[in-house]
Amino acid sequence: MKRDRLVLVFLAVVVLLAVVAGGIGWGAGHYTNRTKTVGSITTTATVSVDPTVAAGAHDFVQFACAQCHGQDGQGGISPDVPSLTSAGKTLTVAQLTDIIDHGLGESANPTKPYMPVWGSVISTRQVSDLIAFLRAGLPAVATAEAPAVPQGQGLAVEGATLYVRDGCINCHGPNGLGGVPNPQSPDKAIPALSGVDFRKEFNTDAKIIAVIRSGSVIGRAPIVSMPHWGGIIPKRQLQALVAFLKTLK
Numbered sequence: 001m002k003r004d005r006l007v008l009v010f011l012a013v014v015v016l017l018a019v020v021a022g023g024i025g026w027g028a029g030h031y032t033n034r035t036k037t038v039g040s041i042t043t044t045a046t047v048s049v050d051p052t053v054a055a056g057a058h059d060f061v062q063f064a065c066a067q068c069h070g071q072d073g074q075g076g077i078s079p080d081v082p083s084l085t086s087a088g089k090t091l092t093v094a095q096l097t098d099i100i101d102h103g104l105g106e107s108a109n110p111t112k113p114y115m116p117v118w119g120s121v122i123s124t125r126q127v128s129d130l131i132a133f134l135r136a137g138l139p140a141v142a143t144a145e146a147p148a149v150p151q152g153q154g155l156a157v158e159g160a161t162l163y164v165r166d167g168c169i170n171c172h173g174p175n176g177l178g179g180v181p182n183p184q185s186p187d188k189a190i191p192a193l194s195g196v197d198f199r200k201e202f203n204t205d206a207k208i209i210a211v212i213r214s215g216s217v218i219g220r221a222p223i224v225s226m227p228h229w230g231g232i233i234p235k236r237q238l239q240a241l242v243a244f245l246k247t248l249k
């Protein structure tokens with residue numbers, strides 16, 4: 001009897017110790033978590049940017065605006081594409097919206113660049129964020145940068161990055177799958193850059209390069225046409241894009 005009681009007391013002490021140890025561990029875990037949270041709040045606070053302007057800066061990268069209008073919209077890429085440093089002040093919100101939705105340039109001249117018609121591809125929220133970014137004077141926003149083009153790894157690898165960097169992916173889809181809606185065009189969708197049909201029609205490098213340079217005019221906006229990249233994308237990069245397209249399904 002006495003021995004049983006002793007065993008019980010012993011067990012109770014063991015349980016109590018376990019609870020205390022667990023409590024300390026739990027507290028320590030929470031303490032660490034709390035330190036982490038405080039740390040991340042401090043970091044965000046030091047680089048705080050208006051979220052609308054920040055979103056616009058990321059859209060500016062995603063939709064390849066800098067590939068024609070230059071880094072931070074400073075120009076210098078082609079004499080046919082203006083810098084955007086004053087557009088945010090001289091043009092109204094309505095004018096800017098119209099330009100982004102409908103494109104601008106000499107659509108009939110294949111040797112000249114033509115700004116893409118983004119209307120059916122971009123959202124109204126993305127357009128208003130882009131305009132906020134332009135009107136804020138295109139400030140530098142951390143991590144809103146086009147991906148660096150890998151060097152010395154072959155043309156196809158370069159081309160895969162250019163496909164994202166030049167914004168092709170927004171219209172032709174990941175891996176060139178196509179299918180992005182273009183409701184008023186004859187095909188109702190932006191064409192794939194992969195598959196048997198594409199390869200049959202575009203069976204030489206020269207044909208693919210020609211369409212990238214001179215684009216197309218299927219009709220007037222809101223129909224999305226292929227932008228003209230003439231004078232913008234240099235020859236080596238056109239060859240890299242072709243090399244990448246040939247790796248697709």
Ligand code: HEC
Pocket residue numbers: 060063064065066067068069080081082083084087096099100104105106113114115116118130227228229232
């Ligand atoms: C394929 C090249 C190309 C791309 C990509 C491009 N643009 Fe343009 N953009 C042009 C050309 C060309 C013009 C000038 C047309 C003209 O005035 O003849 C222009 C004009 C403009 C103008 C009018 C500027 C002014 O002072 O009149 C604005 C604003 C503009 N682009 C914004 C953008 C934004 C925002 C993006 C990204 C969503 C973008 N562009 C992407 C080629 C491009």
Ligand code: HEC
Pocket residue numbers: 116117118121163166167168169170171172182190191192193198202208211212216217218224225226227229241
């Ligand atoms: C704003 C949307 C848009 C962007 C950005 C765009 N394209 Fe296109 N592209 C089109 C449309 C629309 C067509 C179909 C044109 C037609 O039917 O006349 C097309 C056609 C093509 C074709 C011919 C395929 C066919 O079946 O007609 C090739 C090749 C092509 N694009 C490559 C590219 C590459 C490479 C890029 C990036 C440098 C690019 N495109 C960026 C919209 C776009």
